[in-house]
Amino acid sequence: MSGVRVLVGTRKGAFVLSSDGKRKQWSVNGPHFGGWEIYHVKGSPADPNRLYASQSSAWFGQVLQRSNDGGKTWDAVGNKFAYDGVPGTHQWYDGTQHPWEFKRVWHLEPSLTDPDAVYAGVEDAGLFHSTDGGQNWQELPALRAAKGHLWQPGAGGMCLHTIVVDPRDPSRISVAISAAGVFQTDDAGKSWRPANCGLKSPYQLPDSTAEVGHCVHRIAMHPSRPNVLFMQKHWDVMRSDDGGANWQEISGNLPTDFGFPIEVHAHEPETIYVVPIKSDSEHYPPDAKLRVYRSRTGGNEWEALTTGLPQRDCYVNVLRDAMAVDSLDPCGVYFGTSGGQVYASPDAGDNWAPIVRDLPAVVSVEVQTLP
Amino acid sequence: MIRVALPEHLRRLARVDGEVELALNGPATQRSVLDALETSYPMLRGTIRDHVTLERRPFVRFFACARDLSLAQPDAALPEAVARGTEPFLVVGALAGG
Numbered sequence: 001m002s003g004v005r006v007l008v009g010t011r012k013g014a015f016v017l018s019s020d021g022k023r024k025q026w027s028v029n030g031p032h033f034g035g036w037e038i039y040h041v042k043g044s045p046a047d048p049n050r051l052y053a054s055q056s057s058a059w060f061g062q063v064l065q066r067s068n069d070g071g072k073t074w075d076a077v078g079n080k081f082a083y084d085g086v087p088g089t090h091q092w093y094d095g096t097q098h099p100w101e102f103k104r105v106w107h108l109e110p111s112l113t114d115p116d117a118v119y120a121g122v123e124d125a126g127l128f129h130s131t132d133g134g135q136n137w138q139e140l141p142a143l144r145a146a147k148g149h150l151w152q153p154g155a156g157g158m159c160l161h162t163i164v165v166d167p168r169d170p171s172r173i174s175v176a177i178s179a180a181g182v183f184q185t186d187d188a189g190k191s192w193r194p195a196n197c198g199l200k201s202p203y204q205l206p207d208s209t210a211e212v213g214h215c216v217h218r219i220a221m222h223p224s225r226p227n228v229l230f231m232q233k234h235w236d237v238m239r240s241d242d243g244g245a246n247w248q249e250i251s252g253n254l255p256t257d258f259g260f261p262i263e264v265h266a267h268e269p270e271t272i273y274v275v276p277i278k279s280d281s282e283h284y285p286p287d288a289k290l291r292v293y294r295s296r297t298g299g300n301e302w303e304a305l306t307t308g309l310p311q312r313d314c315y316v317n318v319l320r321d322a323m324a325v326d327s328l329d330p331c332g333v334y335f336g337t338s339g340g341q342v343y344a345s346p347d348a349g350d351n352w353a354p355i356v357r358d359l360p361a362v363v364s365v366e367v368q369t370l371p
Numbered sequence: 372m373i374r375v376a377l378p379e380h381l382r383r384l385a386r387v388d389g390e391v392e393l394a395l396n397g398p399a400t401q402r403s404v405l406d407a408l409e410t411s412y413p414m415l416r417g418t419i420r421d422h423v424t425l426e427r428r429p430f431v432r433f434f435a436c437a438r439d440l441s442l443a444q445p446d447a448a449l450p451e452a453v454a455r456g457t458e459p460f461l462v463v464g465a466l467a468g469g
Binding site: 035036057058059060061062063076079080082 | 379428
C-alpha cells in the first residue's frame, strides 16, 4: 500500500512523520540530531531511502547527514563548503565590500535520477554540488559572477534557498537568493543570468525594477511545465510563462501578498497554494486566522482554505521551505509553522488536521510519496 | 594518553560516551590534540576549528587545569597534567547568554 513520509526540519532537530496512503494516522519519529538546527531534510527522487539533512549550530557550524534507510539511521558526510578560488566580496550594509563567508546550508536538492548527486544552496549565497553522496562538495562559482558584487544580505541573511531543476533538461537550473533575486543557467552552472524582469520592489530598492536585489522568497514549478514558474516574493505573488524571462503579478484577491512558501498541486499545474502573512514587520497571519489560499486558475483568483486550521488567536509564521505536496490522488498538502505544528490536508487543501502540534519551530517540510 | 572531554553535541556526533583518549606522537599542543582528534573522528572536522584556516570557531573554548587556553598559540605546550593524562583537555561550547 502506498504511503507518505514527511521530513520536518526544526530549530531543535529533525522529525520523520509517516502514514499510509489514507494520511489519517501518523507516527512521529525523532528528534534526530536533537538540539541542532535542521534547515532542510530532503529525499532522493531516485531512491526514497536516500535522505540528506542539513544540520547546523552557531557553536559547531555545519554538518551534513545522510541516511540510506529512510531516516532510521544517519551518517555524517562531508561538511567542507569552500568557495572556489578567492571568494571575492559582496555589498555590505555600510556600503563597503565584504568577503564571502560560509555560514550554513539552507536547501538540499537531490538529483531526479542519481541518488549520489545533490545540490546545496548556502549562506553566504552560493551553489555547491556533490556527485558522491555528499562526501565532497564543489562550488559552481560562476553564479557569483552574476553581479554578485551588488548582492547585499537582508535581515535574514544572504542565502541561496531555492533550487529548481528542469526535469526535461537538468542543465537548466533556477535558483533564488534572498535580497538578490532569481538567477538561471542553461549550461549546468557554467554561466548564469539574473531573471528578475517584471519584479517590482518599490519599498526595498531605490530602483524598484533593478536587475538584482529583489527579495524572492520562493519559486515553484510543476514538473510537467518547466517553463511556468510561480514566485512568492517579499511582497507580491508572481508567475512567469516563459521560463523566468518575464514575471507578472498574480496576487489578485489575496488578503495580503506578503508570505514565504508557494507550492503547486501535484496533478493540476494551474492549482497553486500560498500562506499569506500580514506584513514584513508582522510575521503572522492577517486577522489572526491561519489560512492557506488556493488558486485553481494559476493565480489572481484565490480562495481561503480554513477547515481544520485555527481561525482565531493564531500568530504563527510559515517559512519558505515549510510547505510541500505529495503525489497521491487526491493530492496531499503539508505545511509547518513557527509554533511547531505540522498540518496535513489529504484532499488538496479542503480539510486540514495537525499531524503533530508541539514540535520546535518548523523550518522546513518535505514529503516523499512511497510505493 | 591525552584525555579530551567533548561537549554533548559533539559526543553524539562522534558517537562516543564520556571522554576520548588519544595517543600522540610528539608534544601535546592544541594543534596536535585536535589533529589526532579529527583523525580518529573525522566527522568532527569543521565543528571545532575551520576546515581551511584551522582557526577555532568563535563559540568554542578550550579549558584545562582551570585555565582558559582558547587564546593560546596552537603550537604552545599544553599543561603538563594534560600531557600526562591526569587532567582532561576540555572542548567547551561558549555560554549562550540570554
